[in-house]
Amino acid sequence: MFRSFTRLAALLSAAALCGLSGAAAEGLTIETLHSLDRVSGPVANPGGDKVAFVVREADLERNRGDSNIFILALAEGSAPQRLTNAPESDSEPQWSPDGETIFFLSSRSGSSQVWRKPAAGGRARQVTDYPVDIATFRLAHDATHIVFAAAIYPECATLQCTADRFQNVEDSPETGILYESLFVRHWDSFKDGRRNTLFAAPIVGRRMTAGEPVRLMGGLVGDVPSVPFGGRDAFAISPDNETVYFSMRKAGPDEPRSTDFDIYSTVLTGDEEPILLTEGMDGKDREPTLSPDGGTLAFTSMARAGYESDQTDLMLMNLSNGEMRNLTEGFDRSVGELTFTADGESVVFTAGDVGTHPVFTASVSDGEVSRLTKGFNASAPAVAGDHVIFTERALDRPAELFAVPLDGGEKRQLTDINSDSLAGVEMGAYEQFSFDGAEGATVYGYVMKPAGYEEGGRYPVAFIIHGGPQGSFSEGWSYRWNPQVYAGAGYAVVFVDFHGSTGYGQEFTDSINEDWGGKPLVDLQLGLAAAVDQYDWLNGEKVCALGASYGGYMINWIAGNWPDRFDCLVNHDGLFDLRSFYYSTEELWFPEWDFSGAYFENAELYERWNPVTHIGNWETPMMVIQGLKDYRVPPEQSFAAFTALQRQDIESQLLIFPDENHWVLKPQNSVQWHREVLGWLDRYIGDGTERD
Numbered sequence: 291m292f293r294s295f296t297r298l299a300a301l302l303s304a305a306a307l308c309g310l311s312g313a314a315a316e317g318l319t320i321e322t323l324h325s326l327d328r329v330s331g332p333v334a335n336p337g338g339d340k341v342a343f344v345v346r347e348a349d350l351e352r353n354r355g356d357s358n359i360f361i362l363a364l365a366e367g368s369a370p371q372r373l374t375n376a377p378e379s380d381s382e383p384q385w386s387p388d389g390e391t392i393f394f395l396s397s398r399s400g401s402s403q404v405w406r407k408p409a410a411g412g413r414a415r416q417v418t419d420y421p422v423d424i425a426t427f428r429l430a431h432d433a434t435h436i437v438f439a440a441a442i443y444p445e446c447a448t449l450q451c452t453a454d455r456f457q458n459v460e461d462s463p464e465t466g467i468l469y470e471s472l473f474v475r476h477w478d479s480f481k482d483g484r485r486n487t488l489f490a491a492p493i494v495g496r497r498m499t500a501g502e503p504v505r506l507m508g509g510l511v512g513d514v515p516s517v518p519f520g521g522r523d524a525f526a527i528s529p530d531n532e533t534v535y536f537s538m539r540k541a542g543p544d545e546p547r548s549t550d551f552d553i554y555s556t557v558l559t560g561d562e563e564p565i566l567l568t569e570g571m572d573g574k575d576r577e578p579t580l581s582p583d584g585g586t587l588a589f590t591s592m593a594r595a596g597y598e599s600d601q602t603d604l605m606l607m608n609l610s611n612g613e614m615r616n617l618t619e620g621f622d623r624s625v626g627e628l629t630f631t632a633d634g635e636s637v638v639f640t641a642g643d644v645g646t647h648p649v650f651t652a653s654v655s656d657g658e659v660s661r662l663t664k665g666f667n668a669s670a671p672a673v674a675g676d677h678v679i680f681t682e683r684a685l686d687r688p689a690e691l692f693a694v695p696l697d698g699g700e701k702r703q704l705t706d707i708n709s710d711s712l713a714g715v716e717m718g719a720y721e722q723f724s725f726d727g728a729e730g731a732t733v734y735g736y737v738m739k740p741a742g743y744e745e746g747g748r749y750p751v752a753f754i755i756h757g758g759p760q761g762s763f764s765e766g767w768s769y770r771w772n773p774q775v776y777a778g779a780g781y782a783v784v785f786v787d788f789h790g791s792t793g794y795g796q797e798f799t800d801s802i803n804e805d806w807g808g809k810p811l812v813d814l815q816l817g818l819a820a821a822v823d824q825y826d827w828l829n830g831e832k833v834c835a836l837g838a839s840y841g842g843y844m845i846n847w848i849a850g851n852w853p854d855r856f857d858c859l860v861n862h863d864g865l866f867d868l869r870s871f872y873y874s875t876e877e878l879w880f881p882e883w884d885f886s887g888a889y890f891e892n893a894e895l896y897e898r899w900n901p902v903t904h905i906g907n908w909e910t911p912m913m914v915i916q917g918l919k920d921y922r923v924p925p926e927q928s929f930a931a932f933t934a935l936q937r938q939d940i941e942s943q944l945l946i947f948p949d950e951n952h953w954v955l956k957p958q959n960s961v962q963w964h965r966e967v968l969g970w971l972d973r974y975i976g977d978g979t980e981r982d
Contacts, residue, residue, distance in 0.1 A: 759810065762787050
């Protein structure tokens with residue numbers, strides 16, 4: 291009853307803010323957020339005058355989203371045309387060489403297979419009909435072959451062998467699984483022996499169906515693409531359709547401690563063993579990309595072994611002589627997604643930069659880097675003639691397609707998919723600010739006004755702490771931690787890119803190593819103080835701090851080391867005890883880099899920054915949230931935190947999601963998550979709005 295009353299009070303306060311006879315300003319709600327369609331994956335046609343892209347169409351009532359493919363002519367004034375409308379999802383569009391056909395991945399047959407459909411519309415026809423799911427694929431440049439990835443048992447000689455063996459496991463009354471090395475589980479699933487493996491298959495006949503596949507990885511065992519987040523950027527086909535390049539980390543006992551991804555080449559026929567191209571490069575080498583003439587291989591590379599957040603450079607390899615050079619050696623930002631221009635003279639890429647993620651180009655001849663866009667958060671760049679097509683999102687709008695000339699001209703918005711859904715929704719205005727942080731460094735953050743902001747008002751603050759820790763909220767839209775949802779509920783929002791964040795140079799990112807609770811905490815303290823001092827509409831006396839993953843760790847750390855600052859705390863999947871965390875998490879390279887070794891090798895450092903050692907100082911009410919399928923930060927971390935709270939009679943709640951992993955992905959679960967979190971904020975700071 292108390293929570294319902296305070297929620298009503300908050301809504302009435304929001305109504306008063308707009309000054310419209312008590313009618314509430316319509317900020318972003320979580321229901322509206324999950325009603326939005328999501329744009330991704332632009333792919334330009336060979337002529338450079340059209341683009342195919344994917345729209346994930348939301349269905350909150352069915353608790354899911356379905357992906358379909360659209361085509362847009364790039365002529366100004368054109369509107370997107372729907373290509374597919376199947377009851378199951380269609381994705382990963384790829385154009386045929388003549389631009390007349392779209393090949394795509396679909397589950398409409400009951401399993402994930404490759405299909406094709408005329409770009410002008412017509413009947414969809416199945417290209418592959420294999421007994422296992424296809425994870426991702428690429429079409430050869432002459433459309434005579436496809437290269438695809440499928441999860442198989444490495445010892446199986448055929449796809450049918452994997453299908454039969456998997457079915458036998460499913461049907462067996464015995465459920466035990468025997469392991470002999472680490473990586474027993476990863477992200478949200480237990481390992482079952484299957485590995486993503488590359489195959490090539492010919493496309494034959496007038497009906498263009500796929501023939502018998504051949505394995506391309508020879509005796510190598512690993513995942514291509516990597517699990518769980520890899521995609522088709524893990525491999526590429528040469529323009530002459532003879533060679534396949536791929537990135538892979540070898541399977542084996544060192545896998546949970548290794549970030550050593552290497553680039554290999556192999557022949558499309560599959561009758562030769564792959565060749566290692568990045569021998570002696572012990573960091574993460576990924577995203578092999580061919581120049582248009584096939585003479586140069588570009589890829590991203592991290593130099594340091596075992597460090598997943600190292601500087602990501604753009605490497606170029608001359609395939610005729612093997613010579614390699616670092617194209618972005620003087621560019622102190624990490625390269626993201628990349629593609630060549632049509633003439634091969636430049637590489638287009640994205641990179642984080644001071645709380646934004648714009649599009650850049652680098653000259654192949656001299657490495658000169660130029661910025662094509664400013665601000666916001668760009669991804670998935672694709673070259674279409676003399677333009678770059680990309681998705682771009684901001685803190686006040688979801689992703690849409692944009693185009694910018696390669697010569698640096700005016701950016702143009704191509705799609706407006708969500709205008710109807712967002713009609714009448716008032717977004718919270720935001721801006722970036724900076725302050726002197728730990729050790730005198732300049733640190734950046736963002737502040738956001740609540741929807742219905744009224745001049746002279748002072749508003750309670752949601753202080754959001756990002757995860758990673760080598761990450762950044764940046765100027766982008768999110769479907770999990772979206773500041774606009776808090777702004778829509780009447781809260782001001784502050785978030786800070788503390789020491790360790792990405793996009794501010796590698797030295798700044800590295801600075802959190804061995805210092806999890808040091809400089810980052812100082813930055814958060816100074817950043818909140820600076821924001822409250824600089825923006826008089828922030829009510830610094832009514833503040834709740836929220837965070838997930840490392841952000842959840844920081845909530846636990848704050849509870850013991852800054853216990854008197856906040857009215858309430860929200861800890862989602864946060865690390866509570868670094869000792870037990872080390873022995874139960876799956877990707878050991880992560881703690882072993884940030885804490886300079888295994889727990890048994892450097893226990894003193896782990897304990898220096900261990901939240902569990904400070905629970906005697908805890909006093910702030912805390913909501914703890916956990917997905918039971920989270921194997922990155924296992925559930926026991928949250929259960930232990932809740933036990934510590936309850937046994938000390940500190941007001942607390944535990945919200946668990948049996949079917950979620952490190953993230954909350956199902957729309958209805960997300961609605962519940964936000965309902966409970968906003969209710970928690972309402973209880974402690976919901977009455978913190980002050981007006982003149």
